[in-house]
Amino acid sequence: MNQLEIRKLTMKFGGVTAIDGIDLSVAEGEIRGLIGPNGAGKTTLFNACSGRYPITSGEIIFGGERVHGLKPHEICRKGLVRTFQHVTxxxxxxxxxxxxxxxxxxxxxxxxxxxxxxxxxxxxxxxxxxxxxxxxxxxxxxxxxxxxxxxxxxxxxxxxxxxxxxxAQPKLLLLDEPCAGMNNDESREMIDLVRRIRDTGITVMLIEHDMKVVMGLCDRITVLSFGTCIAEGTPAEVRENPEVREAYLGSQANVA
Structure with a gap:
């Protein structure tokens, strides 16, 4: 069952299109990774889902309800909760x-x-x-x-x-770079925490630049580039995708 449905989502800021018609579904109970180079639209997508930015067009459906257009605290109360890269x-x-x-x-x-x-x-x-x-x-x-x-x-x-x-009692937790700035021991503790969160029944979607974390933790991965989705699949499928290698992974493409 899909807990989050993003349909034809477009986000424009003046003449800049940050997200261009993205479709994305997150299943209940999974850990979904969201990766891509800087400027790919990852944080903008989180901001749209959490109500921080109004969307230009498309739909965001959470738990069967349309949540785009709601205020951030209203979305949070429904169980779609996010963290930020820089902890406040x-x-x-x-x-x-x-x-x-x-x-x-x-x-x-x-x-x-x-x-x-x-x-x-x-x-x-x-x-x-x-x-x-x-x-x-x-x-x-x-x-x-x-x-x-x-x-x-x-x-x-x-x-x-x-x-x-x-x-805030989330049903789906959006984690923005949970391992950023951490050493190896701290990253391992964070990976364990994210798994335990999922094991309590909370779905997790995370942005992360550490490919070892992403490949070892996520059930499925969505790859963004220039505001569009260029690949989606298991870690193994994404790792072997030539378009992903070219757009993002580069020398890290063979990470185990």
Whole structure:
């Protein structure tokens, strides 16, 4: 069953066509890789799916519903959640408080309840803290709940960004370069985390430039070049595609 359907999607910015009539389907429960050279349209596609940019034409269907035209928080509430290459954290907050902020879309209290500190609000906040602790244990940060986010090393900041996204209760998680800037050990931990996320029932679609990560992690890969889809298939099929070799992989084409 396809969870995300992108049909004839076109994105134009002035006289520049960033995405030109792309068709793409993501099946429920898979890890889909999205690769291509800089300027291929990968991040623009994520921005379109998450509602950050209005689309020029086409359709974006998520869970059987049209989501193009909705505001980002409305799309997020439906379960289509994204992260960013450069993690944005509340750096003056603790690790735990950062993830509690990610719970706000599903908070069970009102503005006035928060202001007056009603019993319902206090129960909701206690539940939010409990869920945040569970998520942080899941991503491997359960032992640093009270640390300030600003002082975290790069790998922990990346994991915290994913924890915040998980707090929004995604059905499909869009990961923008989750392994960017990581050393080999951190990349292996991130690969393991992405697999565990998928094993909980969350579909994952990721942009990544590290071909070892992409080829070893993804079930299927979509390749973009100059705003169009030039190939799609399993890692083995994409690796052997001559058009992909020419457009993107180059000397990395034989990566195992």
């Amino acid at each position: 954290l509340f750096k003056g907050f603790s690790v735990l408080k950062n993830v509690m902020v990610g719970n706000h879309l599903h908070a069970n209290h009102s503005y006035w309840g928060s202001l007056l500190r009603t019993p319902r609000t206090r129960r909701s906040e206690a539940e939010s803290a409990r869920r945040a602790r569970e998520i942080l244990e899941f991503v491997g940060l359960g032992n640093i709940l009270d640390r300030e986010a600003a002082g975290l090393p790069h790998g922990h900041q990346k994991a915290l960004g994913i924890a915040i996204a998980l707090a």
